[in-house]
Amino acid sequence: MIISVRSLSYDELKRNLSQDDKIVIWSCDTCVKHCGIAGMEKMTALEELLKEDGYNVIRKELISESCQINLAKKHKTAQEDIFREATAIIVLTCEIGYQCVKTVFPYKKVIGTAKTFGAGNFSNRKGPILTSPFESTCLEPNTEGYTLTNLVENFNMFPKFFDADKEPNPEKITITVDGKPLEVKKDSTLLDELLANRIRIPHLCYDSSLGSIGACRMCLVKVEGKRGLIPSCCTQVEEGMNVTTEDEEITSLRKSVLQMIIAECEDDIQRSRDIRYWMRRYKIKENRFQLPKKNETVDDSSDVLIRDPNRCILCGRCIRACANLSGQKVINFANRGSNMVTITGLNEPFANTDCAHCLACVHYCPTNAITPKSISKKISGYPFWTLISYPKKMASTS
Amino acid sequence: MIFSKIVPYEEIIKKLDKKEDKIAIISCNTCARTCGNGGISKLNELGLRLIRDGYYVTDEAVILYVCSEPMLREAKLDLEANTIIVLSCSAGWASLTRNFPDKKVLQVTEDIGLVMTDTDKEIFKVIMPYKNHESEMGKEYRINTGEPLVGEKIKVRCV
Known part of the structure; x- marks a missing residue:
């Protein structure tokens, strides 16, 4: 991964902006996200800070890999009206991502926020570390790596994101959740606020980076004055809202939804951490529905990905990740109702599609229906005469 | 993305010992694959060539990000080998050097x-x-x- 650190203070950022600017915040979702200076959460924090100071943020644009210039161009085309209107783009990416954005938007004010130091690792113990620094840093290559704290101290950079310079103070409203009052951000989604306040609500199709479509029906809650149960991922918070997140009816409904998902998909769907957690929580031990199991072919044609439709729960996360984050639209739904399936390209193998291998679908799939292709095999004990057929064996195992 | 170039095959075998070394080849499937120095095809190519030349290759693995320790842990590598050839950038090599301190980890690429x-x-x-x-x-x-x-x-x- 590429190691980058924030190089601009909030005051310097504001000096580059004017109050009349129409601002787009652009962020990469790969290396810099792991360095703690990008991603949807950080974009939202920056948007709140800027709005509080009277700036006009018109869009947050999340891209799966900002160093792929063709993806940046596709984002520009997909949001042409917004980008035509925009006068400034704040870029939360590494320096390569910055140059891609600058190339795609040559006549806009593009403000880079990070300095790139070289290549590094993500360590379990230390987080992101720099192991192969650029010579300009005067640091020696080091397998143990330099932590971000080392870099910040040595190069006078900024240790955390912009919100560390100034705490955002968004407008708050009060709602009641399970009889207790709760202060939440105005104009935000009910599910986001419940999760932010550590109230666990099951959700499979929702992710704050991808938005909501209300497909999985797992996050249903009761809101006083509203008919029936409503999906909390598609509901905005309102002043005085009275929400019930758990009662007998809600639990029974969530259990049924979960059991139907398990009944239809392959048994190894239970390897998914989220599904396993909720099965334990709702004490689901066996399957009460007898639905025919899917029997689709696993697509391992790609060099990078394996797609197993038998694990797919049709939550649409991969489709939204591919369309919104990468801009490629390689994955799609086909057919309707109970015949609905996800397909790649024009119902062709992954290898024949325009997949950019940005891996957005892999990162957002909740059930491991799309996984990276990793191979680990023992190949000891080849007698000499089998070597003639060795390439064929390798091809079939890969 | 990080671009690295693989050194010539002759230089790789100079670092190997036919009698002593049990070799594992670990290939990165992201940047190195994109730059033509990793992924499944390069792994197969190098593995085949080494076996043909009489080297003892015991393990082969393709990992999405060799530079990520969580990914390495997920791969649950149980290597019989005492020597690892890494087809990735120097960051991937550093990651394996740290995680397999008892093995000889060979860097066969150069970062560009x-x-x-x-x-x-x-x-x-x-x-x-x-x-x-x-x-x-x-x-x-x-x-x-x-x-x-x-x-x-x-x-x-x-x-």
Whole structure:
């Protein structure tokens, strides 16, 4: 991964902006996200800070890999009206991502926020570390790596994101959740606020980076004055809202939804951490529905990905990740109702599609229906005469 | 994305011992694959060549990000080998060196710099080279093979 650190203070950022600017915040979702200076959460924090100071943020644009210039161009085309209107783009990416954005938007004010130091690792113990620094840093290559704290101290950079310079103070409203009052951000989604306040609500199709479509029906809650149960991922918070997140009816409904998902998909769907957690929580031990199991072919044609439709729960996360984050639209739904399936390209193998291998679908799939292709095999004990057929064996195992 | 070039095969075998070394080849499936030095095809190519030349290759693995310890842990590598050849950038090599301290981890690639890619045109372009490779600045290569290209197909405005 590429190691980058924030190089601009909030005051310097504001000096580059004017109050009349129409601002787009652009962020990469790969290396810099792991360095703690990008991603949807950080974009939202920056948007709140800027709005509080009277700036006009018109869009947050999340891209799966900002160093792929063709993806940046596709984002520009997909949001042409917004980008035509925009006068400034704040870029939360590494320096390569910055140059891609600058190339795609040559006549806009593009403000880079990070300095790139070289290549590094993500360590379990230390987080992101720099192991192969650029010579300009005067640091020696080091397998143990330099932590971000080392870099910040040595190069006078900024240790955390912009919100560390100034705490955002968004407008708050009060709602009641399970009889207790709760202060939440105005104009935000009910599910986001419940999760932010550590109230666990099951959700499979929702992710704050991808938005909501209300497909999985797992996050249903009761809101006083509203008919029936409503999906909390598609509901905005309102002043005085009275929400019930758990009662007998809600639990029974969530259990049924979960059991139907398990009944239809392959048994190894239970390897998914989220599904396993909720099965334990709702004490689901066996399957009460007898639905025919899917029997689709696993697509391992790609060099990078394996797609197993038998694990797919049709939550649409991969489709939204591919369309919104990468801009490629390689994955799609086909057919309707109970015949609905996800397909790649024009119902062709992954290898024949325009997949950019940005891996957005892999990162957002909740059930491991799309996984990276990793191979680990023992190949000891080849007698000499089998070597003639060795390439064929390798091809079939890969 | 990080661009690294593999050293010639002759230099790789200079670092190996036919009698003593049990070899594992670990290949990165992200940047190194894009730059034509990793992924499944390069792993197969190098593995086959080493076996044909009489080296004892015991394990082969392809990992999505060799530079990520969580990914390495997920791969649950149980290597019989005492020598690891890493087909990845120097960051991947550093990661394996740290995680397999009792094994000889060979670096067989050299970092060139950071690149911008265009997967539609199947090209990548060197944007931030390391100091020893400043002459590579602006050069373009074919994705997956690393074959050098003539002419400029990605126009960058601000390098």
